Amino acid sequence: LNRFVLIDDDELINYIHRQVIYSVAPDADIVEKTSSSEAFEYLKVLSSNKNPDDRYFIFIDINMPEVNGFELLEKIGPMIPQEKACAFFVVSSSLFSSDREKAFSFPFVSGYREKPLSKQDIREILQQPM
Amino acid sequence: VHIFQLNQAQFVICTFYSAGSLVPSQTQASISMSPFLKKVEKILTPKRDALENTPELDILVAKGNSLHVLLLILLFFYAFAFTIINYVQGNTLDMLLTAIPLPVVIFEYIIYKRGYPILSKVLNMFHVTTIVGLLSMIHSPSNGVLAFYIPILVGTQLTFFGKERIYAHVLTVYILLALIFFLTIDFQFKPSLTGSKLRIDLFVNLFGAALATTFEILFILSVSNRIQEDLFEKSAQLNIRNKELTAALGENQKQTNLISEQLKIIQESQEDLAKLSMIATKAKSGVIITDAWGRVEWINEAFSKITQFELSEVKGKKPKEFLQPEGVEHPGFDLLRNRLKNQEFVEVVVPNKKKDGSIYMNQLEINPVFNEKNELINFVSLQRDITEELNRRDEVERTNRRFGLIIDQASIGMWVWMPATNEVIWNDVLINQYGAKRSEIEHNLYQFWQDSIYTEDRERNANNSIRLVNGEADLIKDLYRIIRKDTGEVRFVQTVTIAERNKNGELKQLLGISQDVTNEKQLQLSLENKNAELIRINSELDSFVYSVSHDLRSPLLSIKGLLALVFDTPNIEPQVENYLRMAEKSIRRLDDIIKEILEYSRNTRLEVKEEPVDFRLLVEEIYDDTRFIVEKDFCFHLKLEEPVIFISDRSRMQTVMRNLIGNAVKYRRRQAEPSYVECRILRKDGTIVIEVADNGEGISDKNLARIFDMFFRGSSTGSGTGLGLYISKQIVEKLNGTISIESKYAQGSTFRVTIPDKKRNA
Numbered sequence: 001l002n003r004f005v006l007i008d009d010d011e012l013i014n015y016i017h018r019q020v021i022y023s024v025a026p027d028a029d030i031v032e033k034t035s036s037s038e039a040f041e042y043l044k045v046l047s048s049n050k051n052p053d054d055r056y057f058i059f060i061d062i063n064m065p066e067v068n069g070f071e072l073l074e075k076i077g078p079m080i081p082q083e084k085a086c087a088f089f090v091v092s093s094s095l096f097s098s099d100r101e102k103a104f105s106f107p108f109v110s111g112y113r114e115k116p117l118s119k120q121d122i123r124e125i126l127q128q129p130m
Numbered sequence: 131v132h133i134f135q136l137n138q139a140q141f142v143i144c145t146f147y148s149a150g151s152l153v154p155s156q157t158q159a160s161i162s163m164s165p166f167l168k169k170v171e172k173i174l175t176p177k178r179d180a181l182e183n184t185p186e187l188d189i190l191v192a193k194g195n196s197l198h199v200l201l202l203i204l205l206f207f208y209a210f211a212f213t214i215i216n217y218v219q220g221n222t223l224d225m226l227l228t229a230i231p232l233p234v235v236i237f238e239y240i241i242y243k244r245g246y247p248i249l250s251k252v253l254n255m256f257h258v259t260t261i262v263g264l265l266s267m268i269h270s271p272s273n274g275v276l277a278f279y280i281p282i283l284v285g286t287q288l289t290f291f292g293k294e295r296i297y298a299h300v301l302t303v304y305i306l307l308a309l310i311f312f313l314t315i316d317f318q319f320k321p322s323l324t325g326s327k328l329r330i331d332l333f334v335n336l337f338g339a340a341l342a343t344t345f346e347i348l349f350i351l352s353v354s355n356r357i358q359e360d361l362f363e364k365s366a367q368l369n370i371r372n373k374e375l376t377a378a379l380g381e382n383q384k385q386t387n388l389i390s391e392q393l394k395i396i397q398e399s400q401e402d403l404a405k406l407s408m409i410a411t412k413a414k415s416g417v418i419i420t421d422a423w424g425r426v427e428w429i430n431e432a433f434s435k436i437t438q439f440e441l442s443e444v445k446g447k448k449p450k451e452f453l454q455p456e457g458v459e460h461p462g463f464d465l466l467r468n469r470l471k472n473q474e475f476v477e478v479v480v481p482n483k484k485k486d487g488s489i490y491m492n493q494l495e496i497n498p499v500f501n502e503k504n505e506l507i508n509f510v511s512l513q514r515d516i517t518e519e520l521n522r523r524d525e526v527e528r529t530n531r532r533f534g535l536i537i538d539q540a541s542i543g544m545w546v547w548m549p550a551t552n553e554v555i556w557n558d559v560l561i562n563q564y565g566a567k568r569s570e571i572e573h574n575l576y577q578f579w580q581d582s583i584y585t586e587d588r589e590r591n592a593n594n595s596i597r598l599v600n601g602e603a604d605l606i607k608d609l610y611r612i613i614r615k616d617t618g619e620v621r622f623v624q625t626v627t628i629a630e631r632n633k634n635g636e637l638k639q640l641l642g643i644s645q646d647v648t649n650e651k652q653l654q655l656s657l658e659n660k661n662a663e664l665i666r667i668n669s670e671l672d673s674f675v676y677s678v679s680h681d682l683r684s685p686l687l688s689i690k691g692l693l694a695l696v697f698d699t700p701n702i703e704p705q706v707e708n709y710l711r712m713a714e715k716s717i718r719r720l721d722d723i724i725k726e727i728l729e730y731s732r733n734t735r736l737e738v739k740e741e742p743v744d745f746r747l748l749v750e751e752i753y754d755d756t757r758f759i760v761e762k763d764f765c766f767h768l769k770l771e772e773p774v775i776f777i778s779d780r781s782r783m784q785t786v787m788r789n790l791i792g793n794a795v796k797y798r799r800r801q802a803e804p805s806y807v808e809c810r811i812l813r814k815d816g817t818i819v820i821e822v823a824d825n826g827e828g829i830s831d832k833n834l835a836r837i838f839d840m841f842f843r844g845s846s847t848g849s850g851t852g853l854g855l856y857i858s859k860q861i862v863e864k865l866n867g868t869i870s871i872e873s874k875y876a877q878g879s880t881f882r883v884t885i886p887d888k889k890r891n892a
Binding site for chain 2: 010012013016017019020023063093094095096097114115116117118119
């Protein structure tokens with residue numbers, strides 16, 4: 001089962017992304033988190049009891065109030081178990097190439113995508129080997 | 131008859147004899163008119179050799195000899211003949227009388243021959259005629275003819291006094307008269323001698339003899355007087371000469387004494403030795419040595435060189451007499467006079483006069499010299515012409531004054547502290563800097579200064595002073611705060627303090643300058659504040675731009691996403707879809723504008739980075755991004771023979787290249803043969819030249835000039851924002867490069883970017 005976690009404070013973009021994902025993978029399980037703290041709690045639980053058959057795709061926005069995307073990545077970094085199929089993607093509207101570089105500085109980040117995600121993006125992500 | 135005969139004989143003898151005496155005198159007269167003095171000299175002068183050798187006398191003797199000897203011989207034979215006659219006749223007495231001249235003549239001959247002119251003349255004075263006359267008077271008192279001897283006698287003496295010519299004339303007349311008289315009168319009355327006649331004859335004879343003797347005595351006296359006078363004259367001259375000699379000897383003696391005294395002094399006194407050796411070594415110093423009364427005894431060459439006076443000119447004079455210029459007043463003269471009067475050492479500078487009258491400044495050092503009895507014997511004066519030195523000193527002072535003026539004008543405070551006396555001197559500018567009045571702070575400048583320094587700066591200041599005094603530093607620059615005495619305001623002073631040390635490294639003085647830089651400091655502070663403010667604003671702007679771009683773009687991107695969902699929806703009305711496509715296009719353009727504004731703002735704000743840029747990677751990345759939006763037959767060329775990696779700001783270069791390549795793509799000509807864009811790069815003369823060429827629409831000449839202007843759009847084709855080339859130009863200029871374009875309308879354009887080829891570590 002493909003499980004998607006959308007972390008973005010903008011609910012509209014979460015909605016758009018959810019629709020795009022459904023249009024490509026109608027049976028996907030999608031969870032939306034609109035704040036970093038919520039997302040952190042969720043990911044903490046997820047890392048401890050996770051279904052080994054599922055694939056996790058976690059989309060994190062950079063620009064969020066309080067704790068931004070990069071800070072969240074730093075916090076959850078140590079908790080990520082190696083054996084679990086889990087791909088992190090940084091999704092941003094940023095135009096700064098420095099953001100892209102910074103995103104790839106995290107070894108467990110699989111990709112960087114510009115908002116809004118397109119059907120093409122989802123297809124590519126799903127085709128990626130875990 | 132025999133008497134007659136005798137008298138006749140006597141007369142002839144005497145006549146001849148007198149003539150004989152005359153001859154050398156005449157000769158002598160023709161040679162020298164005043165031989166007498168020389169003869170006297172010959173008697174009196176001790177140096178007779180010199181006089182004897184005079185040519186006059188040699189000639190005299192020689193000439194006299196030849197004639198005189200001849201006459202003497204004639205006379206001898208004549209007298210000899212009469213002596214024989216008288217002998218034969220038996221007149222014994224007459225014979226004796228005529229014989230008398232014979233030894234005399236012989237004696238005289240010997241004298242002349244041997245060259246004793248003096249003796250011959252002495253002999254003349256006791257003339258043989260006188261003897262003969264006196265003897266004949268005894269023999270025959272009536273012989274009046276003897277009276278005629280008198281003039282002969284006189285004439286003979288005259289020759290002694292250089293009156294030979296007169297005598298020669300007188301004698302000639304006399305001989306003629308005597309002959310006439312003798313031949314006429316004598317013969318007549320001789321045979322008839324009577325008693326009365328005898329008396330007359332006797333009287334005449336006696337009278338004549340007395341007269342002759344008197345004359346003789348008178349002349350001898352006259353001669354002796356003249357001799358005496360000459361003697362006096364000569365002895366006076368000799369005395370003078372003697373005195374000169376004595377004086378010279380005395381001078382020599384004195385010099386010798388002086389030298390020996392100096393030698394003694396040298397031996398005795400180490401200090402004087404040093405002084406004398408100083409005289410010797412300092413050959414440039416003039417030296418005068420005077421006696422105890424200040425009269426010059428000796429000067430050295432250096433003194434002559436300075437003043438042009440020679441020793442002979444100034445010897446015995448007082449230096450004052452020839453050195454002190456008339457009508458010039460100088461305090462040094464009084465000092466000199468007083469010290470010398472008290473026989474004290476004096477060192478003074480006075481104006482003096484050279485021989486040519488020019489004035490020079492003379493640095494004098496006069497030492498009185500005493501002997502062991504502590505009596506003043508000499509003054510030794512060292513002299514130096516310091517006129518030029520003084521002039522130079524004047525020049526230095528003038529320069530100093532000028533500097534002083536500059537320092538005052540430049541508002542530079544100056545101070546000096548001398549540790550030896552603990553004296554502190556401030557100039558007026560410094561006192562003004564501290565807002566004080568000299569009279570208020572003069573009594574304790576140091577304390578005032580310490581109190582004026584801003585409390586927080588005091589310790590640092592004190593440490594600086596300690597470092598300078600201890601020799602840890604020779605120069606310290608500092609900037610500290612002081613509190614003005616008058617206004618109480620805090621002022622900044624920029625100071626430089628210099629420690630001046632002697633050869634041994636001991637501190638001579640601390641010297642400082644101080645400048646009130648409060649205004650400059652305030653300016654600097656406000657500048658710094660403004661700078662910090664600007665940096666703050668800049669960073670605020672940075673985050674503002676960041677969040678604005680994000681916040682502006684987020685809704686835009688949402689719309690974009692929503693539109694994508696709409697287009698994905700089946701069965702949309704074509705008209706609606708058309709509207710939505712137009713909306714999407716509009717949104718993309720808005721997004722482009724936001725992107726470009728962001729790039730522009732980043733270029734102006736961010737520091738230029740220096741990092742390696744691989745041209746191939748740079749271009750290919752852009753090509754890859756662009757490839758999806760153009761037709762399949764669009765050609766992307768990259769002309770690169772070998773990898774080129776240059777040092778620049780990668781992000782900025784990316785923006786420029788993206789714009790240029792983007793333009794080539796955007797404005798491609800669709801109807802022509804396959805469109806292309808070609809990127810080239812080459813290193814040339816320390817620059818990197820990048821060219822981006824296409825065969826696109828090109829730019830018309832009228833637009834070419836404005837192509838890099840802000841918001842200028844040369845083409846209605848495509849969706850340009852009018853910012854791309856403007857931003858590119860700004861970036862290239864930020865990288866110290868240039869950008870240019872060659873373009874032909876409807877044929878294509880070539881952009882050329884030239885940037886410095888920096889070294890990797892530069």
